[in-house]
Amino acid sequence: MKLVIGTRGSRLALWQSEHVARRLRELHPGLEVELLTLSTRGDRELEKALPEIGGKGLFTAELEAALERGEADLAVHSLKDLPTEPDPRFTLGAVPERASPLEALISRGGARLAELPRGATVGTSSPRRAAQLRAARPDLRIESLRGNVPTRIQKALDPTGPYDAVLLALAGLERLGLQGQVSEVLPPEVVLPAPAQGALAVQARAGDEAVLERLRPLDHPPTRRAVEAERAFLRALGSGCSLPVGALAVEENGLLRLRGRVLRPDGSQSLTHALEGGDPEQLGAALAEALLARGAARLLEGAWA
Numbered sequence: 001m002k003l004v005i006g007t008r009g010s011r012l013a014l015w016q017s018e019h020v021a022r023r024l025r026e027l028h029p030g031l032e033v034e035l036l037t038l039s040t041r042g043d044r045e046l047e048k049a050l051p052e053i054g055g056k057g058l059f060t061a062e063l064e065a066a067l068e069r070g071e072a073d074l075a076v077h078s079l080k081d082l083p084t085e086p087d088p089r090f091t092l093g094a095v096p097e098r099a100s101p102l103e104a105l106i107s108r109g110g111a112r113l114a115e116l117p118r119g120a121t122v123g124t125s126s127p128r129r130a131a132q133l134r135a136a137r138p139d140l141r142i143e144s145l146r147g148n149v150p151t152r153i154q155k156a157l158d159p160t161g162p163y164d165a166v167l168l169a170l171a172g173l174e175r176l177g178l179q180g181q182v183s184e185v186l187p188p189e190v191v192l193p194a195p196a197q198g199a200l201a202v203q204a205r206a207g208d209e210a211v212l213e214r215l216r217p218l219d220h221p222p223t224r225r226a227v228e229a230e231r232a233f234l235r236a237l238g239s240g241c242s243l244p245v246g247a248l249a250v251e252e253n254g255l256l257r258l259r260g261r262v263l264r265p266d267g268s269q270s271l272t273h274a275l276e277g278g279d280p281e282q283l284g285a286a287l288a289e290a291l292l293a294r295g296a297a298r299l300l301e302g303a304w305a
Ligand SMILES: NCc1[nH]cc(CCC(=O)O)c1CC(=O)O
Pocket: 078, 079, 080, 081, 149, 167, 168, 169, 170, 171, 172, 196, 197, 198, 199, 200
């Protein structure tokens, strides 16, 4: 049997897809696994601001189309880039064990967040990162910065450029072998990651048992439950990568602990709350409800598209 993995062509996406291909070959000796590289709208419009191109599934729609046409049997995504609304055509065949979910600061001269000069400029196009940076350091200037991970680092470290630092997912940096560039790994108390950050999604056609059966041993149930809780939390708040919302769940002894944060986009106000529970969906919804009861909707006014 041969499995074709649909993948984006960025270095990070190729690393992730090759990683899944390698694991599948190890798990199933004799199985052929091939990559099919596709470009997505998000890849082609890298220079535009994200809110401008917008749209759900910016990095995933083309891969899903290839799955649907049968040109690919599975697609590997960063799970944080997958829309939180389930799509009945597809299923998450595996959520492999998560890498670090945390955020990493890369700055010129290696300064930590607290050491950045007054009024320093941090590059990020993520409203979640921008709001939390402003909450931690109201003096910082936040400037839009897009592009693939290596491009963003290059722009941020360019001494003639406008940036003093950039905030990126540690998991992506580790996958690209760029962790040596990290100035500080930010604790979740300071910057809560995006829901599902650091986790991969191995997506397949719903009901394609031949494929799903081979993906099953790649699944890491504690990771799956944690990211389900984080994504349920985001979904209950209205979804979307444009919301200044962070979440992180950890499972210990079969119990999930989910922490979530909602901010005003300018970082002037934030609400953080944590709950424990057993059922990921219920926990995510309950945490969203708890934050809404404390006034989260007021903070998100204007952030909802
Ligand atoms: N939004 C782009 C994206 N999607 C996944 C990762 C990194 C890997 C991950 O979080 O799983 C990144 C780059 C970043 O946010 O630094």
